[in-house]
Amino acid sequence: MRKAGTIMVAAVAAVALGACSPSTEEPSDQPPGSDPTPTHIAQSSGASEEPDRTEGSVTTSPGDQGPECTAEDIEVSGEFGAKPEITIPGNCAPPSELLTEDLSEGDGPEITQGSQVEMDYLLLTWADRQEKDTSFGKQPFALTVGNGEVISGWDEGLLGLKEGGRRLLVVPADMAYGNQPNHPLAQDTLVFVVDAVSVSG
Template sequence: MRTLGRIIGIGTIAAAALTLVGCGGDDQPAADPNRVCTADDIKVTGGFGENPKITIPDDCKPPTELITKDLVAGSGPGATAGQSLTMNYSLVTWSDKKKLDSSFDRGKPFPLTLGAGMVIQGWDEGLVGVQQGARRLLIVPPSLGYGSGGNGVKPNETLVFVTDAVKIG
């Protein structure tokens, strides 16, 4: 009798353990509503020279600092303040995740002088060091973009750009 009781007791413990393991769900942690997105959270399809598709996730907040990431490496010296650049770009606004502007759509790259205040501060800072032939992701917080709004951008909007450095210098 004592052996049968031990077997039943061990069987009950084993069944309970298996039930707990089986009820563990998908082992995915719950989404953190306070998590700040990184460059790796933004999905970009298309290569250099192609009109990119930019996808902003719903499960994280926009960053409050400028984020840059080269998606395609370029070559040659990096851009410095005072240099002329010719850039293609696509812009998606964070709040509605829609394309707002694109030089790709117009078929005409955008010329600028880096650091001369011709563009938003996020570009003047975020394009330093970019090499010709590089595709760079820029996530620009409102403080380095349009702040209180302007040029079709809502107040306090985070901007997501994919830029192609067509020509440096």
Template sequence: MQTLARIIGSVAVAAAAVALTACGSDGKDSSAGPSTTTAELSAPPAAAAPTASKGRECTAEDIGVTGGFGETPTITIPDDCDPPKQLVTKDLVEGTGPEAKPGTPVEMNYSLVTWSDKTKLDSSFDRGQTFPLTLGAGSVIPGWDQGLVGIKQGGRRLLIIPPDLGYGQGGNGIKPNETLVFVTDAVKVG
């Protein structure tokens, strides 16, 4: 398995292609609430041949997630809709602790499933080790720096990250133009 440091820590390709300011969910979504679109997508990188559209983009509500905070999640991606073209975040469990802001150190647990093959690529839950980072410092992919703003300690958040905020042309075990689906737990904020 790839480690998150290799999966999301290497942002050279994406960061060079995209310079977006950090923005994110206000962390007030409930598990039944609507998804929050947090970043506009620029033109997708050219590489793989386009696939036929299924007629609509998936929303956060289309993604199946089992397990609560601290439990290894199971992520199910449907076959009847297209990956979103914008960053989508949804709080699955509302945290009650401090809120993550740019510059805040956080410790996260995560599980990653790739959209194209619906396969779990990496999981800190499986390793039993959290991933530390400073939010907004550019040490991870832009989809994390933007999508985790506002998460509260004790919260679980779904992130659907389009290619331009992930790996664009691919790398670190990620295919070109891959959409990434993460379930993240904010184990410690601050």
């Protein structure tokens, strides 16, 4: 298990759109999460009654309660470039603000507004602890940060990450798909682990 770095809690911002690419081996111009039904991942009907840990996802008993979780409460294992495993606790509530935590420090260029980046990512939804989308083992997802190509939780949460670094992002619904009421993830808090594969500009 690897957990390191600093926690940055960012104020909720209102920008729009996407964060998790369609499930094909071909590059996509769609932002991650924009495919409402990823073909490589079955939609989950909810958390199972017994914990059922699988690679890239964790299912725990329902009943998020207590204080809001922090980034430190979420466990992530795996090295940069490898598909991570994420454990979301069941004894605290999903956060209402964007959380970020650097899991490994990169040594390349730093992501700033307007940076052109390629990212690998894994997405879980808080409510059912199930994997919804990933680029690991496929094409990294390309975007220009700060252009509104993706959800605001990405545009804000990627800032400061360096090429070669891995970061945890926990994105509340109002910084994800909350402004798209017909989106299947409109009410969900989204949990990403992202790797900065390349950064330029």
